Amino acid sequence: MANNDEHKGNWWIWKVFWILLGVTSFEVALGIIQPEYLVGTQVLGTSLLNQIFIILTLVKAGYIVLVFMHLGFEKKSLKWTILLPALILIPYLLFIVLTEGDYASIMMQ
Amino acid sequence: MSQTTNEISNWEGGNRPYVASYGKLMMWFFLITDALTFSAFLSGYGFSRFKYGEVWPSAEDVFTHFPFLHGDHPLLFVALMTFILIMSSVTMVLAVNYGHKMQKKKVILWLSLTIVGGAMFLGSQAWEWGHFIHGDKAAIQTHTLEVFHIAKDNELSSVYELMGVDGHDGTHHHFNVQEVGEALHSNTEYGIRISDKTYLDHEAAVKYYDKNAQEVLIGANLHNNEYGQGLFADYFFFITGFHGFHVFSGVIILLIILINVIKGTYEKRGHYEMVEKVGLYWHFVDLVWVFVFTFFYLV
Structure with a gap:
């Protein structure tokens, strides 16, 4: 379980810390600068900038869940028991709700 | 239990198919449900955002202040809050890690720092709410x-x-x-x-x-919102409030665990799994914030 050889020291904790900090700083920098090209380009219903934010967020979430919460080192069956409901239900819900939101916006006009 | 051999199949009971303790499993199952709850809230937010399109307030106009600094500093303060929460997540992993090594003093040190981080985050959130309620430009x-x-x-x-x-x-x-x-x-x-x-x-x-x-x-509350569409304030109070309540409960639970660590409860028990379980909860709170940060402040 937790006593794998790779977890002898603390370096892996600080590695993830620097990754999370780096990604967050990058996001904040993009958020302040608002590069025109990224704001102006539309991809899948929103700006390219927003898509980049969402991808970076998922990267951060991955590091937190897999390393900090140790899920990456649990048994495969446990890993999927926990991840699958979220990976199926959340995109499903988002798809329905956001499509409906878009439709509601058209109906208002 | 310790006599369990490989001859017993995983499905006949008495074995642990997931190689994780009961407590840890249940914490994970709770976290799944909690994650789905937060996704429902954030999807609701997304619905209103798509519905109101251009009329929705943009975060750069709303969250622009930093304590003791004049002028507009969009994103800086939430960036600081994010940093505080990531930092407290790191101290939490360190506490869990030293728990595995049965080093009581280091567990106490890092657990205490985690609590300090949680308290700082709550303080920042109170400041943020105060500013949001007071309003900026009317x-x-x-x-x-x-x-x-x-x-x-x-x-x-x-x-x-x-x-x-x-x-x-x-x-x-x-x-x-x-x-x-x-x-x-x-x-x-x-x-x-x-x-x-x-x-x-x-x-x-x-x-x-x-x-x-x-x-x-002037300012924002559940009826009026000077920043734009009224629902924005409702979602803000509800979602950051619900997250803040999680942080608050996390701090209380961490305090209880810290007292137990100091009393030597887990030393006697032979393992620090309780620290690991509350650690899971604490990281989850950080995880939710990562999403709240993106969808309220960045996107």
């Missing part, structure tokens, strides 16, 4: 419940600036539609920015104002 609401702002040279100005008072001097200001209207009439350098974020010059602004202005909004 705005005017129309008969159709749209919100527009005072502008100057095609940039957001504020009702305070138009009226020539300091909005952050600690006193409560009240303006009625007539006096703001008179000020707008007589100060030709001011215009307005209507709810879809287009700017009107002075002449058009005065016309729009006289036709539509109904109420001067």
